[in-house]
Amino acid sequence: VDPGQSKSGITQYRKKHLGKTLSLSYQQPLKIVRGQGAYLFDEHGKRYLDMVNNVCHVGHCHPKVVAAGQQQMAKLNTNTRYLHDNIVNYADKLLATMPDELSVCMLVNSGSEANELAFRLAKNYTQGTELLVVDGAYHGNTNACIEASPYKFDGPGGAGAAHYVHKVELPDPYRGAYQGNTPASAMSYADSVATTLSAIEKGNKKPSAFICESLQGVAGQIIMPDGYLQQVYKQVRSAGGVCIADEVQVGFGRVGTHMWAFETQQVVPDIVTLGKPIGNGHPMAAVITTQAIADAFVNGMEYFNTFGGNPVSCAIGNAVLEVIEQENLQQHALETGEYFMAQLREVQQEFDLIGDVRGLGLFIGVELVEDRVTKEPATDKTSELVEFFKKHQILLSTEGRYYNILKIKPPLAFSKENADQFIKVLRMGLQGLR
Numbered sequence: 001v002d003p004g005q006s007k008s009g010i011t012q013y014r015k016k017h018l019g020k021t022l023s024l025s026y027q028q029p030l031k032i033v034r035g036q037g038a039y040l041f042d043e044h045g046k047r048y049l050d051m052v053n054n055v056c057h058v059g060h061c062h063p064k065v066v067a068a069g070q071q072q073m074a075k076l077n078t079n080t081r082y083l084h085d086n087i088v089n090y091a092d093k094l095l096a097t098m099p100d101e102l103s104v105c106m107l108v109n110s111g112s113e114a115n116e117l118a119f120r121l122a123k124n125y126t127q128g129t130e131l132l133v134v135d136g137a138y139h140g141n142t143n144a145c146i147e148a149s150p151y152k153f154d155g156p157g158g159a160g161a162a163h164y165v166h167k168v169e170l171p172d173p174y175r176g177a178y179q180g181n182t183p184a185s186a187m188s189y190a191d192s193v194a195t196t197l198s199a200i201e202k203g204n205k206k207p208s209a210f211i212c213e214s215l216q217g218v219a220g221q222i223i224m225p226d227g228y229l230q231q232v233y234k235q236v237r238s239a240g241g242v243c244i245a246d247e248v249q250v251g252f253g254r255v256g257t258h259m260w261a262f263e264t265q266q267v268v269p270d271i272v273t274l275g276k277p278i279g280n281g282h283p284m285a286a287v288i289t290t291q292a293i294a295d296a297f298v299n300g301m302e303y304f305n306t307f308g309g310n311p312v313s314c315a316i317g318n319a320v321l322e323v324i325e326q327e328n329l330q331q332h333a334l335e336t337g338e339y340f341m342a343q344l345r346e347v348q349q350e351f352d353l354i355g356d357v358r359g360l361g362l363f364i365g366v367e368l369v370e371d372r373v374t375k376e377p378a379t380d381k382t383s384e385l386v387e388f389f390k391k392h393q394i395l396l397s398t399e400g401r402y403y404n405i406l407k408i409k410p411p412l413a414f415s416k417e418n419a420d421q422f423i424k425v426l427r428m429g430l431q432g433l434r
Protein backbone atom coordinates (compact mmCIF):
# COMPACT_ATOMS: atom_id res chain seq x y z
CA VAL A 1 0.00 0.00 0.00
CA ASP A 2 1.33 3.44 -0.91
CA PRO A 3 0.69 5.71 2.10
CA GLY A 4 0.30 8.71 -0.23
CA GLN A 5 -1.01 11.98 1.11
CA SER A 6 -4.73 11.30 0.87
CA LYS A 7 -6.82 10.50 3.91
CA SER A 8 -7.91 7.19 2.45
CA GLY A 9 -4.29 6.30 1.58
CA ILE A 10 -3.15 6.99 5.13
CA THR A 11 -6.12 5.08 6.56
CA GLN A 12 -5.35 2.03 4.40
CA TYR A 13 -1.66 2.14 5.26
CA ARG A 14 -2.41 2.35 8.97
CA LYS A 15 -4.70 -0.68 8.75
CA LYS A 16 -2.19 -2.77 6.85
CA HIS A 17 1.11 -1.71 8.36
CA LEU A 18 0.53 -0.04 11.72
CA GLY A 19 -1.62 -2.69 13.33
CA LYS A 20 -5.38 -2.83 13.22
CA THR A 21 -5.83 -1.94 16.88
CA LEU A 22 -4.78 1.65 16.26
CA SER A 23 -8.07 3.49 16.65
CA LEU A 24 -9.32 6.62 14.90
CA SER A 25 -11.74 9.30 16.04
CA TYR A 26 -14.88 10.07 14.02
CA GLN A 27 -16.81 8.30 11.24
CA GLN A 28 -14.82 10.38 8.72
CA PRO A 29 -11.37 10.72 10.25
CA LEU A 30 -9.64 14.07 10.40
CA LYS A 31 -6.16 14.78 9.09
CA ILE A 32 -4.60 17.27 11.47
CA VAL A 33 -1.41 19.00 10.39
CA ARG A 34 -0.88 21.85 12.84
CA GLY A 35 -1.75 22.96 16.35
CA GLN A 36 -1.70 26.29 18.12
CA GLY A 37 -3.05 27.20 21.55
CA ALA A 38 -6.48 25.64 21.95
CA TYR A 39 -6.83 24.96 18.21
CA LEU A 40 -6.00 22.25 15.71
CA PHE A 41 -5.89 22.78 11.92
CA ASP A 42 -6.60 20.25 9.17
CA GLU A 43 -4.81 19.93 5.84
CA HIS A 44 -7.05 22.62 4.31
CA GLY A 45 -6.36 25.08 7.13
CA LYS A 46 -9.79 24.52 8.70
CA ARG A 47 -9.63 25.38 12.41
CA TYR A 48 -11.01 23.14 15.16
CA LEU A 49 -11.39 23.98 18.84
CA ASP A 50 -9.70 21.16 20.76
CA MET A 51 -11.70 20.38 23.90
CA VAL A 52 -10.29 16.97 24.66
CA ASN A 53 -6.50 17.06 24.44
CA ASN A 54 -5.30 17.54 27.99
CA VAL A 55 -1.80 16.50 26.91
CA CYS A 56 -0.98 19.79 25.20
CA HIS A 57 -1.71 21.33 28.54
CA VAL A 58 -0.37 24.87 28.14
CA GLY A 59 -1.59 25.05 24.53
CA HIS A 60 -0.53 23.26 21.36
CA CYS A 61 3.02 24.13 20.30
CA HIS A 62 3.48 26.72 23.03
CA PRO A 63 6.43 28.82 21.77
CA LYS A 64 8.34 28.72 25.09
CA VAL A 65 8.08 24.94 25.32
CA VAL A 66 9.03 24.51 21.67
CA ALA A 67 12.05 26.84 22.06
CA ALA A 68 13.25 25.04 25.20
CA GLY A 69 13.15 21.70 23.38
CA GLN A 70 14.77 23.02 20.22
CA GLN A 71 17.63 24.69 22.08
CA GLN A 72 18.47 21.69 24.22
CA MET A 73 18.11 19.30 21.28
CA ALA A 74 20.69 21.29 19.37
CA LYS A 75 23.12 21.10 22.29
CA LEU A 76 22.97 17.68 23.95
CA ASN A 77 20.73 14.72 24.52
CA THR A 78 22.02 11.75 26.46
CA ASN A 79 21.16 9.44 29.34
CA THR A 80 21.51 10.16 33.05
CA ARG A 81 24.94 8.52 33.49
CA TYR A 82 26.63 11.93 33.27
CA LEU A 83 25.97 14.87 35.56
CA HIS A 84 23.71 17.51 34.06
CA ASP A 85 21.99 20.61 35.45
CA ASN A 86 18.65 20.08 33.74
CA ILE A 87 17.58 16.98 35.64
CA VAL A 88 18.28 18.41 39.09
CA ASN A 89 16.81 21.81 38.25
CA TYR A 90 13.69 20.18 36.89
CA ALA A 91 13.27 17.65 39.71
CA ASP A 92 13.71 20.45 42.24
CA LYS A 93 11.05 22.59 40.57
CA LEU A 94 8.62 19.70 40.28
CA LEU A 95 9.16 18.50 43.87
CA ALA A 96 8.55 22.05 45.11
CA THR A 97 4.92 21.68 43.96
CA MET A 98 4.46 18.52 46.07
CA PRO A 99 3.87 18.00 49.79
CA ASP A 100 7.19 17.85 51.73
CA GLU A 101 6.94 14.10 52.35
CA LEU A 102 7.14 13.45 48.62
CA SER A 103 10.76 14.26 47.96
CA VAL A 104 12.04 11.75 45.40
CA CYS A 105 11.38 12.13 41.69
CA MET A 106 12.02 9.34 39.16
CA LEU A 107 11.70 10.32 35.53
CA VAL A 108 10.27 7.96 32.92
CA ASN A 109 8.67 8.22 29.48
CA SER A 110 4.96 7.47 29.65
CA GLY A 111 2.11 7.25 32.10
CA SER A 112 2.09 3.47 31.74
CA GLU A 113 5.77 3.31 32.59
CA ALA A 114 5.19 5.53 35.62
CA ASN A 115 2.46 3.25 36.97
CA GLU A 116 4.54 0.18 36.18
CA LEU A 117 7.39 1.60 38.26
CA ALA A 118 4.96 2.64 41.01
CA PHE A 119 3.80 -0.99 41.31
CA ARG A 120 7.40 -2.18 41.61
CA LEU A 121 8.16 0.42 44.27
CA ALA A 122 5.05 -0.54 46.22
CA LYS A 123 5.83 -4.25 46.14
CA ASN A 124 9.42 -3.73 47.23
CA TYR A 125 8.45 -1.46 50.09
CA THR A 126 5.45 -3.38 51.45
CA GLN A 127 6.40 -6.93 50.45
CA GLY A 128 2.68 -7.26 49.80
CA THR A 129 1.25 -8.93 46.73
CA GLU A 130 -2.33 -7.74 46.36
CA LEU A 131 -3.43 -4.72 44.32
CA LEU A 132 -6.65 -2.75 44.84
CA VAL A 133 -8.06 -0.93 41.83
CA VAL A 134 -11.18 1.14 41.27
CA ASP A 135 -13.81 -0.33 38.97
CA GLY A 136 -13.85 1.24 35.50
CA ALA A 137 -10.34 2.69 35.83
CA TYR A 138 -7.56 2.75 33.25
CA HIS A 139 -3.89 2.98 34.23
CA GLY A 140 -1.94 2.15 31.08
CA ASN A 141 -0.98 -0.27 28.34
CA THR A 142 1.74 -2.52 29.81
CA ASN A 143 1.05 -6.02 31.17
CA ALA A 144 0.87 -4.85 34.78
CA CYS A 145 -1.13 -1.74 33.87
CA ILE A 146 -3.70 -3.74 31.89
CA GLU A 147 -4.03 -6.01 34.91
CA ALA A 148 -4.65 -2.89 36.99
CA SER A 149 -7.29 -1.54 34.59
CA PRO A 150 -10.85 -2.91 34.89
CA TYR A 151 -11.69 -0.74 31.84
CA LYS A 152 -9.46 -3.16 29.88
CA PHE A 153 -9.54 -6.50 31.68
CA ASP A 154 -13.32 -6.43 32.01
CA GLY A 155 -13.82 -5.06 28.50
CA PRO A 156 -13.67 -6.63 25.02
CA GLY A 157 -10.62 -8.88 24.71
CA GLY A 158 -10.02 -8.79 28.45
CA ALA A 159 -9.39 -11.83 30.64
CA GLY A 160 -11.04 -10.58 33.86
CA ALA A 161 -9.22 -9.71 37.06
CA ALA A 162 -5.86 -11.40 37.69
CA HIS A 163 -5.57 -13.44 40.90
CA TYR A 164 -3.83 -10.63 42.81
CA VAL A 165 -6.12 -7.81 41.64
CA HIS A 166 -9.14 -6.70 43.67
CA LYS A 167 -11.72 -4.34 42.21
CA VAL A 168 -13.35 -1.87 44.55
CA GLU A 169 -16.56 -0.03 43.80
CA LEU A 170 -16.38 3.07 41.60
CA PRO A 171 -17.27 5.97 43.93
CA ASP A 172 -19.71 7.57 41.48
CA PRO A 173 -22.05 10.03 43.22
CA TYR A 174 -24.39 10.19 40.20
CA ARG A 175 -24.82 6.61 38.99
CA GLY A 176 -23.25 4.49 41.73
CA ALA A 177 -24.75 2.50 44.59
CA TYR A 178 -24.41 5.44 47.01
CA GLN A 179 -25.54 8.69 45.53
CA GLY A 180 -24.72 12.32 46.18
CA ASN A 181 -21.52 13.93 47.38
CA THR A 182 -22.18 13.42 51.09
CA PRO A 183 -20.12 12.16 54.04
CA ALA A 184 -22.45 9.14 54.10
CA SER A 185 -21.78 8.19 50.48
CA ALA A 186 -18.01 8.69 50.96
CA MET A 187 -18.15 6.41 53.99
CA SER A 188 -20.22 3.74 52.23
CA TYR A 189 -17.82 3.58 49.28
CA ALA A 190 -14.88 3.49 51.70
CA ASP A 191 -16.58 0.66 53.62
CA SER A 192 -16.62 -1.39 50.45
CA VAL A 193 -12.82 -1.02 50.32
CA ALA A 194 -12.60 -2.15 53.97
CA THR A 195 -14.57 -5.26 53.04
CA THR A 196 -12.08 -6.03 50.25
CA LEU A 197 -9.15 -5.47 52.63
CA SER A 198 -10.53 -7.87 55.21
CA ALA A 199 -11.12 -10.51 52.54
CA ILE A 200 -7.45 -10.15 51.56
CA GLU A 201 -6.42 -10.54 55.19
CA LYS A 202 -8.64 -13.59 55.62
CA GLY A 203 -6.86 -15.16 52.66
CA ASN A 204 -3.56 -14.60 54.50
CA LYS A 205 -2.42 -12.12 51.89
CA LYS A 206 -1.17 -8.57 52.19
CA PRO A 207 -1.94 -5.58 49.97
CA SER A 208 0.91 -3.87 48.13
CA ALA A 209 -1.05 -0.88 46.88
CA PHE A 210 -4.31 0.87 46.24
CA ILE A 211 -4.15 2.79 42.96
CA CYS A 212 -6.71 5.46 42.23
CA GLU A 213 -6.94 8.46 39.94
CA SER A 214 -7.49 11.57 42.05
CA LEU A 215 -10.54 12.26 39.86
CA GLN A 216 -11.82 9.43 37.70
CA GLY A 217 -11.06 10.05 34.02
CA VAL A 218 -11.71 7.02 31.83
CA ALA A 219 -14.30 5.71 34.31
CA GLY A 220 -16.48 8.73 33.45
CA GLN A 221 -15.15 12.14 34.52
CA ILE A 222 -16.22 11.46 38.09
CA ILE A 223 -15.57 13.60 41.14
CA MET A 224 -15.42 11.28 44.14
CA PRO A 225 -17.32 12.27 47.30
CA ASP A 226 -15.30 14.44 49.71
CA GLY A 227 -13.49 12.41 52.32
CA TYR A 228 -13.45 9.18 50.30
CA LEU A 229 -9.70 9.06 49.73
CA GLN A 230 -8.92 10.14 53.30
CA GLN A 231 -10.86 7.22 54.65
CA VAL A 232 -9.57 4.71 52.12
CA TYR A 233 -5.93 5.76 52.52
CA LYS A 234 -6.23 5.21 56.28
CA GLN A 235 -7.61 1.71 55.78
CA VAL A 236 -5.08 0.70 53.11
CA ARG A 237 -2.16 1.91 55.21
CA SER A 238 -3.31 0.14 58.32
CA ALA A 239 -3.50 -3.06 56.26
CA GLY A 240 0.15 -2.50 55.28
CA GLY A 241 -0.36 -1.20 51.73
CA VAL A 242 0.63 2.08 50.10
CA CYS A 243 -1.55 4.57 48.24
CA ILE A 244 -0.79 5.52 44.65
CA ALA A 245 -2.42 8.63 43.18
CA ASP A 246 -2.55 8.48 39.39
CA GLU A 247 -2.43 12.12 38.28
CA VAL A 248 -1.60 11.28 34.68
CA GLN A 249 -4.79 12.94 33.40
CA VAL A 250 -5.77 15.33 36.12
CA GLY A 251 -2.58 16.94 37.42
CA PHE A 252 -0.70 20.18 36.77
CA GLY A 253 -3.31 22.70 37.86
CA ARG A 254 -6.21 21.51 35.70
CA VAL A 255 -8.55 21.31 38.72
CA GLY A 256 -8.02 25.02 39.34
CA THR A 257 -8.06 25.12 43.13
CA HIS A 258 -4.86 23.10 43.43
CA MET A 259 -1.86 22.01 41.42
CA TRP A 260 -2.62 18.34 42.14
CA ALA A 261 -6.05 16.78 42.18
CA PHE A 262 -5.25 14.63 45.26
CA GLU A 263 -5.11 17.91 47.21
CA THR A 264 -8.85 18.35 46.61
CA GLN A 265 -9.34 15.19 48.70
CA GLN A 266 -6.94 16.46 51.38
CA VAL A 267 -4.63 13.48 51.26
CA VAL A 268 -0.91 12.95 50.78
CA PRO A 269 -0.31 9.84 48.67
CA ASP A 270 2.73 7.59 49.13
CA ILE A 271 3.38 7.54 45.40
CA VAL A 272 2.16 9.95 42.72
CA THR A 273 2.37 9.19 39.01
CA LEU A 274 2.48 11.99 36.45
CA GLY A 275 2.29 11.91 32.67
CA LYS A 276 0.43 13.37 29.70
CA PRO A 277 0.56 17.16 30.40
CA ILE A 278 4.02 17.01 32.00
CA GLY A 279 5.80 17.56 28.66
CA ASN A 280 2.99 19.29 26.75
CA GLY A 281 3.02 16.42 24.24
CA HIS A 282 6.69 15.45 24.54
CA PRO A 283 6.80 11.86 25.82
CA MET A 284 7.81 12.06 29.46
CA ALA A 285 6.37 11.03 32.83
CA ALA A 286 7.37 10.85 36.48
CA VAL A 287 6.98 8.94 39.70
CA ILE A 288 7.11 10.98 42.89
CA THR A 289 7.52 9.23 46.21
CA THR A 290 8.88 9.30 49.74
CA GLN A 291 12.50 8.71 50.80
CA ALA A 292 11.50 5.50 52.59
CA ILE A 293 9.81 3.97 49.55
CA ALA A 294 12.62 5.05 47.22
CA ASP A 295 15.22 3.61 49.64
CA ALA A 296 13.45 0.25 49.82
CA PHE A 297 13.88 -0.01 46.04
CA VAL A 298 17.67 -0.10 46.51
CA ASN A 299 18.12 -3.87 46.67
CA GLY A 300 21.22 -4.28 44.57
CA MET A 301 19.45 -4.31 41.22
CA GLU A 302 20.28 -1.29 39.10
CA TYR A 303 17.36 0.75 37.79
CA PHE A 304 18.28 2.18 34.42
CA ASN A 305 16.08 4.06 32.01
CA THR A 306 17.59 5.01 28.63
CA PHE A 307 15.42 8.04 27.93
CA GLY A 308 13.99 8.97 31.33
CA GLY A 309 15.34 12.27 32.65
CA ASN A 310 17.30 13.17 29.52
CA PRO A 311 18.32 16.85 29.17
CA VAL A 312 15.80 17.56 26.38
CA SER A 313 12.83 16.15 28.30
CA CYS A 314 13.89 18.01 31.44
CA ALA A 315 14.22 21.30 29.52
CA ILE A 316 10.74 20.79 28.13
CA GLY A 317 9.25 19.81 31.51
CA ASN A 318 10.84 22.84 33.07
CA ALA A 319 9.38 25.14 30.42
CA VAL A 320 5.91 23.65 31.02
CA LEU A 321 6.13 24.41 34.75
CA GLU A 322 7.35 27.94 33.98
CA VAL A 323 4.49 28.62 31.58
CA ILE A 324 1.90 27.30 34.08
CA GLU A 325 3.32 29.78 36.59
CA GLN A 326 3.91 32.76 34.29
CA GLU A 327 0.51 32.53 32.63
CA ASN A 328 -1.26 31.76 35.90
CA LEU A 329 -2.89 28.77 34.26
CA GLN A 330 -4.13 27.14 37.46
CA GLN A 331 -6.16 30.25 38.31
CA HIS A 332 -7.26 30.44 34.68
CA ALA A 333 -8.53 26.86 34.88
CA LEU A 334 -10.47 27.74 38.02
CA GLU A 335 -12.13 30.88 36.62
CA THR A 336 -12.81 29.53 33.15
CA GLY A 337 -14.06 26.23 34.59
CA GLU A 338 -16.48 27.96 36.98
CA TYR A 339 -17.78 30.22 34.21
CA PHE A 340 -18.21 27.22 31.90
CA MET A 341 -19.87 24.97 34.51
CA ALA A 342 -22.40 27.68 35.41
CA GLN A 343 -23.46 27.86 31.77
CA LEU A 344 -23.57 24.09 31.41
CA ARG A 345 -25.89 23.97 34.44
CA GLU A 346 -28.18 26.51 32.74
CA VAL A 347 -28.35 24.33 29.64
CA GLN A 348 -29.09 21.36 31.92
CA GLN A 349 -32.21 23.24 33.15
CA GLU A 350 -33.40 23.55 29.55
CA PHE A 351 -32.78 20.00 28.33
CA ASP A 352 -33.80 16.82 30.17
CA LEU A 353 -31.19 14.88 28.21
CA ILE A 354 -28.49 16.32 30.47
CA GLY A 355 -28.62 14.18 33.59
CA ASP A 356 -25.52 15.49 35.30
CA VAL A 357 -22.91 18.22 34.97
CA ARG A 358 -19.81 17.79 37.11
CA GLY A 359 -16.24 18.92 37.19
CA LEU A 360 -13.40 20.73 38.83
CA GLY A 361 -11.64 23.50 36.91
CA LEU A 362 -11.25 22.44 33.30
CA PHE A 363 -11.94 18.77 33.95
CA ILE A 364 -15.64 18.43 33.20
CA GLY A 365 -18.13 15.68 32.42
CA VAL A 366 -21.63 16.08 31.02
CA GLU A 367 -23.66 12.87 31.40
CA LEU A 368 -26.53 12.33 28.96
CA VAL A 369 -29.54 10.19 29.88
CA GLU A 370 -32.79 9.21 28.14
CA ASP A 371 -34.64 9.50 31.43
CA ARG A 372 -33.58 11.39 34.53
CA VAL A 373 -35.24 8.89 36.85
CA THR A 374 -34.00 5.61 35.37
CA LYS A 375 -30.75 7.26 34.17
CA GLU A 376 -30.87 5.13 31.03
CA PRO A 377 -27.65 6.12 29.22
CA ALA A 378 -28.20 8.15 26.03
CA THR A 379 -25.26 6.46 24.32
CA ASP A 380 -26.30 6.96 20.67
CA LYS A 381 -27.28 10.57 21.22
CA THR A 382 -23.94 11.26 22.88
CA SER A 383 -22.03 9.98 19.85
CA GLU A 384 -24.38 11.91 17.52
CA LEU A 385 -23.62 15.05 19.50
CA VAL A 386 -19.88 14.48 19.22
CA GLU A 387 -20.25 14.24 15.40
CA PHE A 388 -22.42 17.39 15.46
CA PHE A 389 -19.72 19.24 17.38
CA LYS A 390 -17.17 18.14 14.80
CA LYS A 391 -19.34 19.63 12.03
CA HIS A 392 -19.19 22.86 14.01
CA GLN A 393 -15.43 22.57 14.36
CA ILE A 394 -15.28 21.51 17.98
CA LEU A 395 -13.47 18.31 18.97
CA LEU A 396 -14.34 16.25 22.02
CA SER A 397 -14.96 12.63 22.94
CA THR A 398 -17.24 10.37 24.90
CA GLU A 399 -16.37 8.56 28.10
CA GLY A 400 -17.63 6.19 30.75
CA ARG A 401 -18.89 2.63 30.80
CA TYR A 402 -21.82 3.53 28.53
CA TYR A 403 -20.02 6.16 26.46
CA ASN A 404 -22.77 8.60 27.41
CA ILE A 405 -20.56 11.24 28.96
CA LEU A 406 -19.12 14.21 27.10
CA LYS A 407 -15.50 14.34 28.17
CA ILE A 408 -14.23 17.89 28.45
CA LYS A 409 -10.55 18.51 29.22
CA PRO A 410 -9.18 21.15 26.84
CA PRO A 411 -5.68 22.61 26.79
CA LEU A 412 -5.61 25.34 29.44
CA ALA A 413 -5.36 27.90 26.64
CA PHE A 414 -9.16 27.40 26.46
CA SER A 415 -10.94 30.74 27.04
CA LYS A 416 -14.34 32.01 28.19
CA GLU A 417 -15.10 32.84 24.54
CA ASN A 418 -14.37 29.21 23.70
CA ALA A 419 -16.80 28.17 26.43
CA ASP A 420 -19.46 30.45 24.91
CA GLN A 421 -18.83 28.93 21.50
CA PHE A 422 -19.27 25.42 22.93
CA ILE A 423 -22.48 26.34 24.76
CA LYS A 424 -23.99 27.80 21.59
CA VAL A 425 -23.29 24.63 19.59
CA LEU A 426 -24.44 22.43 22.49
CA ARG A 427 -27.85 24.18 22.55
CA MET A 428 -28.19 23.75 18.78
CA GLY A 429 -27.19 20.10 18.98
CA LEU A 430 -29.59 19.35 21.83
CA GLN A 431 -32.45 21.09 20.02
CA GLY A 432 -31.76 18.87 17.01
CA LEU A 433 -32.03 15.76 19.19
CA ARG A 434 -35.42 16.70 20.65
Ligand code: PMP
Nearest residue numbers: 110111112138139140248249275
Ligand atom coordinates in the same frame (compact mmCIF):
# COMPACT_ATOMS: atom_id res chain seq x y z
N1 PMP B 1 -3.16 6.64 33.74
C1 PMP B 1 -4.22 7.32 33.30
C2 PMP B 1 -5.20 7.84 34.27
C3 PMP B 1 -4.38 7.56 31.93
O1 PMP B 1 -5.43 8.23 31.50
C4 PMP B 1 -3.42 7.06 31.01
C5 PMP B 1 -3.53 7.29 29.53
N2 PMP B 1 -4.82 7.44 29.04
C6 PMP B 1 -2.33 6.35 31.53
C7 PMP B 1 -2.22 6.17 32.89
C8 PMP B 1 -1.28 5.77 30.63
O2 PMP B 1 -0.49 6.78 30.09
P1 PMP B 1 0.31 6.55 28.72
O3 PMP B 1 -0.68 6.42 27.62
O4 PMP B 1 1.17 7.79 28.63
O5 PMP B 1 1.16 5.34 28.88
